[in-house]
Amino acid sequence: MASLIRHLVSNYNEVLENVKDPLVDTWPLMGSPGPMLCIVGTYLIFVLKAGPKMMEKRPAFQLNTVMILYNAFQVLFSIWLTSLALEVDIRQLFSSHGCNNVNHLPPSPQKKNLQSALSRGAWWYFFAKIIELLDTVFFVLRKKQNQVTFLHVYHHTVTAVFSWCYLKLLPGEQGVVVGFLNSMVHIIMYSYYFIAALGSKYRKYLWWKKYMTWIQLLQFGIMLFYLILTLALDCRMPKALTYFFVTNVVIFIYLFSDFYRKAYKTKTA
Template structure:
């Protein structure tokens, strides 16, 4: 399997993902992508298979204070990311630049941006720890498809971005919106880790998911803007920008409908059942009509056959009578 993954080096070079010389000093980024992909595969195996298997015979661990420290730390890190994004993006003016950045730019500001981008990417790897908390607390239902896909795709795309061109303007948009939402989200989880007594004050959880839905709508529009106005962008970035926001939007919407909008889900399920019932009724009516039509055709054919039989009998009787009359006529002629 490792040999097969090593072939990805050739694939990355083939599609134009040649390493940026400015990241040669960064650990993990400047090496083969196989290492990152291998780590992500191990994460998925641990989250869905190995972790639940190891915890099968063990009690759930109480790690509330560890979770509180982790969530507070991540909230502070994301606050710092929001502040730096606002100041270094020239207060969002850079978002209106749709030209592909020059990979030969090695100015002091650009190198500083790359260093901060590397730290931000490492913070996305730290996001994987919340999955470990789910596993050791035996909250396996929270390790959903959305959770696993989000925690695998974001570090992978972050690796590709840091390796190819770490100063794309879209990074500022992602960092600003995503980090702002993560400040709110990690604040919520940090408070939730304090215990059941604070749960009545955490009624605003569903609004975090609503913010995430708006987030991917914004990413989708920005991806379309890059597709229309972008200059010299590699084609794989264009497809990533167009395909990932709708996919994430659908996953988060599905989560929202299941978690917070049960009435809407019940209505939707009732509508589906009604449509299926109506379809079955229509199919049954069509089947009955078809059977009746077949029966009527069979009855008509039987009547026609009976009429043909009667006509044949009449003709046969008439022929028989004619033969008798002819024989009688012949006998009279012979007598005479």
């Protein structure tokens, strides 16, 4: 019990020690959690209650042009986010952060530059998660409420809230790998939605729909392996952040596996 308490106190202190960067506070939506929580709260009220009620006696909105432009933007934006992650030498995430080294060195100028780059990239990643809330809004406006599932809403809500918390409270180098993998998957996912938005004559190019879930599960599997590796190597990264990542990755693996089973396995049974 004593070791558990020490462990919890250590992780709590990690959070306090990382609330240091005053520059982040000056960035849009980062001064306090209020604006972010208002956006997410409005999102939840609209997609779960107000939106369906508003659309109950209305015809579905035809948003073909909007969907084409939106998905094209998301593809390009995801490519750009991926390029930001590629600018970081992944070897730095191990060699410069004391993995398997109890003689931790004080922060170097290289680490400070890396952290600054991570913070800037993390803000754009957070911005992407806010923009992605429109996915569900479009479902509601197009009267596709069957696609507003627990998995969909939970995924969008958690990623938006946690992306803010990550940047504001506990930034860590683990975010590079997680953000890179997620942005790669989103290039594929929004490419699919872009093709689908072009119209029925392009449906013959969408035979790979069910494989998107495989790709998402593979993404989570790689994330889990990486996060466990940082713990096994005792890398000097915020362990509280790693534990939170691991918890959510496990939840996502369960939810996406359950979705795949219900959407595809049940149909073929």
